Amino acid sequence: MQENGSSFGMWSDYRSKYEHMMIGLMSGTSLDGVDAALVRIKSDPSGKLTEVSLVDYVCVPYSDELRKEVIALCSTEHARIDKLVCAHFGISEWYAYTVKRLLQSAKLNSSDIDAVCMHGQTVWHAPETKMFPGPESDFAVKSTLQIGEVSVVHERTGIPVIGNFRSRDMAAGGEGAPLTPYLDALLFGSPHEGRVVQNIGGIGNVTVIPAGAERERISAFDTGPGNMVIDAVVRAETNGRQHYDPNGSIAAEGNVNQELIALYMQDPYFSRKPPKSTGREFYGAAFAQRFIEEANRRSLSFSDTVATATALTAESIVRAIEDFVLPDTPVAKLLACGGGSSNMTLMDMIRKRLPQGVSLHRTLEFGIPDNAREAIAFAVLGHESLMGRPSNLPAVTGAGRSAILGTMSL
Known part of the structure; x- marks a missing residue:
């Protein structure tokens, strides 16, 4: 070379x-x-x-x-x-x-x-x-x-x-994170409306871009697990034969256990005010194993467990926007990206939980592949x-x- x-x-x-x-x-x-x-x-x-x-x-x-x-x-x-x-x-x-x-x-x-x-x-x-x-x-x-x-x-x-x-x-x-908001403001900012860019990778993170925002007004933080817990549940329950839930098809067949969602939404990270960041050291294999054990105690099926893990991600994303974004910044659009934006069950859960007046989109609609x-x-x-x-x-x-x-x- x-x-x-x-x-x-x-x-x-x-x-x-x-x-x-x-x-x-x-x-x-x-x-x-x-x-x-x-x-x-x-x-x-x-x-x-x-x-x-x-x-x-x-x-x-x-x-x-x-x-x-x-x-x-x-x-x-x-x-x-x-x-x-x-x-x-x-x-x-x-x-x-x-x-x-x-x-x-x-x-x-x-x-x-x-x-x-x-x-x-x-x-x-x-x-x-x-x-x-x-x-x-x-x-x-x-x-x-x-x-x-x-x-x-x-x-x-x-x-x-x-x-x-x-x-x-x-x-x-x-x-040390998130670092992508610098680009988000450049590509997705609007002079007329507030927007949030929600990345759903292993970890979820959100960038908040107020209408007509200058650089100093941009904010961002990690919302919690993105695909990480979902993927870990799928890997564990299939003995490694499958690594993720394609298009959310497994979750689509299950029922969400709201009791388990309520239990895990008590995690202190979700109520901690930004700036904040997290990673696999908190929401990795050990967290997923505890989640699976709690699901087993409630006799949840494989698809129920995946559906509940998916709902946990959706709830943590929407709750973060409700608690830490909307009180200070009017938002018209949520732009999703990352691997989780291809999970149609997850996207549907987020869409249904978003507050009135906030519509769900993908960055692909704005010219940037997810x-x-x-x-x-x-x-x-x-x-x-x-x-x-x-x-x-x-x-x-x-x-x-x-x-x-x-x-x-x-």
């Missing part, structure tokens, strides 16, 4: 261009696979973004073997340091392979791309402060880990790579970092200040 680092040149060369071709990579907590978006970004002479357009998109699904490896790494009971280190480099080979697939699809060479911007695979996210021994007094530490070595992707593709986006925000006192949004977002975040501009939103993450995100491999 031809190295294009020399053409990348000094930062001034990058910043002097009015058009850039970026690749954004995202592999989320749902562990579906790697999403890769080829994004054209145009700027005016002042450097301000004038256009963000999706040129091409590919998804490389994870193999069952890789999915099992990563799930084990997300568990304190099963994670091993040797496996973690190997996966940190090994998953980078998946990222590099996906970049090559995208270049083939778009009929481009590595020299046509300015940079690859990769989020990495989250295995642990711990935004709540913990104390760590220090030389004189203990340090207050927030932490997160996204595996995937940028140097491997750079070496395999010949393209400069920027990654590790969350860490700088956390170093500045933030939660699964491409986050990959596009990281292409834009990488561009902003290379332009020397902060792209975290302190009002969203709780950081003490704006910060330029990411770590670069040149």
Whole structure:
């Protein structure tokens, strides 16, 4: 693969261009696979973004073997340091392979791309402060880990790579997530109506965009489990033969147990005020196992359990909007994206629970494929970092200040 680092040149060369071709990579907590978006970004002479357009998109699904490896790494009971280190480099080979697939699809060479911007695979996210021994007094530490070595992707593709986006925000006192609201405001904001963008990946997160909102008025937070509990129930009940509920067909055959919904909606996370973020360490295998055990105590069938897990996601999303969005921000539309937006049973549950006056849509209706949004977002975040501009939103993450995100491999 031809190295294009020399053409990348000094930062001034990058910043002097009015058009850039970026690749954004995202592999989320749902562990579906790697999403890769080829994004054209145009700027005016002042450097301000004038256009963000999706040129091409590919998804490389994870193999069952890789999915099992990563799930084990997300568990304190099963994670091993040797496996973690190997996966940190090994998953980078998946990222590099996906970049090559995208270049083939778009009929481009590595020299046509300015940079690859990769989020990495989250295995642990711990935004709540913990104390760590220090030389004189203990340090207050927030932490997160996204595996995937940028140097491997750079070496395999010949393209400069920027990654590790969350860490700088956390170093500045933030939660390190969500980071996609920067793009949501750019693509989905309206001067006439308030909107929320609800991503339903492994974890659900919402971006709140008031009508005519300036950057400082954007807010966002994780709503709780997205597909994560649903997927875990399906995997457990099918002994790993199936990893998710296609189109919500299993849930559609079951009945929701409202008693179980009421029990789990008492989870303290749901009543905690934003900014807040969560992940597999809270809503992963252990949480799902407790959920299944409670369902078994109530003699729920497989389809009833999946239906109830689906309803928990729907209820947590709508409750978050009712409790933390609508009291301050009028909203006309909810735009759903992520894998969960293809789950028709889940979407129907959300539609029926939304307050009057709020209609449900998919980002696809606004020109952005449901699964491409986050990959596009990281292409834009990488561009902003290379332009020397902060792209975290302190009002969203709780950081003490704006910060330029990411770590670069040149």
